Amino acid sequence: MLFENYALNNLRLQNRIVMPPMTRSRAGEGDVATEMMAEYYAQRASAGLIISEGTQISRQGQGYAWTPGMYSDAQIAGWKKVTDAVHKAGGKIFAQLWHVGRVSHTVLQPEGAAPVSSSAIQVDGVKVFVDVEGRGPQSGVGAMVQHSMPRALTVEEIPAIVNDYAQAARNAIEAGFDGIELHGANGYLINQFIDSQANLRDDEYGGALQNRLRFMKEVVEAVSAAIGKERVGIRLAPLTTLMGSKDDTPEATYLAAACVLNEIGIAYIHIAEADWEDAPVMPAAFKEALRIIFHGALIYSGKYTRARAEEALANGWADLIGFGRPFIANPDLPHRLANDIPLNAPIAGQFFGGGKEGYVDYPTA
Numbered sequence: 001m002l003f004e005n006y007a008l009n010n011l012r013l014q015n016r017i018v019m020p021p022m023t024r025s026r027a028g029e030g031d032v033a034t035e036m037m038a039e040y041y042a043q044r045a046s047a048g049l050i051i052s053e054g055t056q057i058s059r060q061g062q063g064y065a066w067t068p069g070m071y072s073d074a075q076i077a078g079w080k081k082v083t084d085a086v087h088k089a090g091g092k093i094f095a096q097l098w099h100v101g102r103v104s105h106t107v108l109q110p111e112g113a114a115p116v117s118s119s120a121i122q123v124d125g126v127k128v129f130v131d132v133e134g135r136g137p138q139s140g141v142g143a144m145v146q147h148s149m150p151r152a153l154t155v156e157e158i159p160a161i162v163n164d165y166a167q168a169a170r171n172a173i174e175a176g177f178d179g180i181e182l183h184g185a186n187g188y189l190i191n192q193f194i195d196s197q198a199n200l201r202d203d204e205y206g207g208a209l210q211n212r213l214r215f216m217k218e219v220v221e222a223v224s225a226a227i228g229k230e231r232v233g234i235r236l237a238p239l240t241t242l243m244g245s246k247d248d249t250p251e252a253t254y255l256a257a258a259c260v261l262n263e264i265g266i267a268y269i270h271i272a273e274a275d276w277e278d279a280p281v282m283p284a285a286f287k288e289a290l291r292i293i294f295h296g297a298l299i300y301s302g303k304y305t306r307a308r309a310e311e312a313l314a315n316g317w318a319d320l321i322g323f324g325r326p327f328i329a330n331p332d333l334p335h336r337l338a339n340d341i342p343l344n345a346p347i348a349g350q351f352f353g354g355g356k357e358g359y360v361d362y363p364t365a
Contacts, residue, residue, distance in 0.1 A: 001313040002306065003338055006048060006320060007296055009230040009267055011092055011178055013048035013320075016313065017334050020301045020322035021051045021096040021181070021235070022271070025129060025142070025352040026359065027068040031056070033078035037068070038085040039360050043331035045091025048320065050232075051181050051270070052082075054098040057168035058161075061189070062108050062115065063100030065131040065142050066353055070097060070168040076175045079176055083176030094179040094233065095172040097165060097223075101189030102150035103243050105130055109148075116157075116216070117150040118192045119200040123244030126187070129352055142353055155203055161189075163166065166222040169232075179231035182219060185272045187243020190216050190234075194257065195247040195311050209256055224264060233268040233299075234261060237283055240274050251286055258294040270322070274304030287317040306337045333365040341365045 006013045029032045041050055056062040062069070069075045079095070086093045102117035105128050109115060127144040129201045169180045184190035189345070192198045193215035199206050205214050216234075224232050238254035247253045259268060272289070273282050291298065300312055301322030309321040327333050329346035336343055350358025 001311050002321065003334070006050065006297075011049075013092060014046070014090070015048040015334055016104060016309075016320045017337070018270075018299055018301070018320050018322040019044050019047040019050045019327045019333075020032070020272075020299075020324050021053050021183070022023070022324055022328065023067060023352065024359065025064060025066040026354070028078070030072065030074050031062070031067065031069040032072075033068045033082050035081060036209050036356060036360060037078075038082045040347055041082050041092070041093065042085035042089045042329055043360060044333070045086050045089035046332060047091065047327070048334075050086060050091055050093040051322075052093060052095045052177075054096050055079075055095050055098075055168075055172075057099050059110050060113075060161075061099035061116075061164070063104040063147075063188075064129040064352075065365075070095060070171045070175070071164070071261050076171050079172070079175035079177070087176070092178050094181050094231075095175070095177040096181045096183055096235070097168050097172065098183035099161065099164070099189040100128075101192045103147050103188060104128060104150075105145060110145045115148055115150040116153050117189065118152065118198060118205065119158045119197065120150055120152045121200070121244075122147065122149045126244050143352045150207050152201070155205065158205065158218075162215075162218050164221045164224050166226040167222040169182050169183075169226045171225050173231070179233065179267065180223060180227065181210050181233040181270060182223065183233055183235055184216060185235045185237035185240075185242070187245035189205055190219060191237070191243075193243045194253065195245040197245065197246040197248065209253060213260055216257065217264070220261065220264055224266060230267055232266040233270055233297075234266065234272040235272055237272040237288070240272065251289075255286075255289055255293055258290055262294045262296070266296060268297035268299055268320075270299040270301065273300060284315075284317070287312075287315075291316060328358075329362045331362055336365055339365075357359060
């Protein structure tokens with residue numbers, strides 16, 4: 001099933017293999033996507049669907065050095081080179097839009113301001129990648145540093161951020177993307193509103209579960225109104241505790257989130273499973289409940305092999321499967337999977353920043 005065509009609403013995908021979002025920190029001056037990024041994504045266009053690296057919706061939304069944006073004319077023009085290259089190579093591509101919330105540093109924020117979040121909570125040990133020497137992405141010289149203490153957003157500030165998401169979605173379509181994915185996982189801003197231990201608010205955006213889901217709902221509704229719900233997906237990490245975001249009742253919380261998303265009618269939910277060594281396995285019962293509740297497409301990512309992918313598809317848990325790190329070192333990953341060809345190993349030291357090495361120079365089979 002992995003190599004069958006799939007109809008994502010009106011978008012025909014050549015297989016069920018997804019290249020999920022992976023931060024590579026190689027944007028140019030002004031956080032603009034480059035010709036080298038266009039080459040990188042075009043090399044991987046044999047995926048049924050590519051989802052771009054996280055792309056900040058505003059300067060405030062940035063949490064790492066050299067990540068691309070989707071809020072300036074130059075950034076739109078840079079991404080247009082990427083989408084043109086992917087489409088010319090026969091691929092389909094969505095833009096992942098993110099606002100990192102508290103997972104940022106004052107050196108990345110406008111005028112050195114504090115990052116923003118649902119609540120003013122600093123999580124010890126949560127680090128961000130910054131250009132400590134100001135040498136630019138080609139140097140590859142950066143450092144992981146503790147994120148800065150955030151401040152809680154006021155209720156009056158929230159509509160402007162919702163509008164930033166909607167405008168970034170319009171910009172993505174102008175740049176030639178086939179759709180967008182909202183980053184609601186991995187402890188970033190949407191996740192910071194959802195998870196009970198990251199959200200200590202006592203207003204209409206905190207406390208009760210439906211209040212904690214309100215920000216996600218408003219963002220999803222806004223981008224759906226801007227570009228059409230059939231071109232909108234969202235990434236969630238229901239049972240993980242990344243970047244200090246933790247929920248007291250995660251299964252109930254995220255099944256309730258799926259109900260909200262199903263009512264809006266978006267294209268897909270992209271589930272990020274735990275992907276570290278000895279990670280907990282997501283229960284089959286949770287996957288089956290999610291399938292019952294949400295009627296759109298379901299994508300799963302997280303240490304998948306061909307065998308695990310085929311099992312998930314056969315059981316009806318998933319419609320599409322994301323292969324993350326394998327796509328870094330194997331631009332022809334679908335061909336390798338289909339023909340049982342051994343995979344190149346990625347070079348971890350070249351994941352973030354730098355030039356072509358470890359980015360566009362991996363060999364094909």
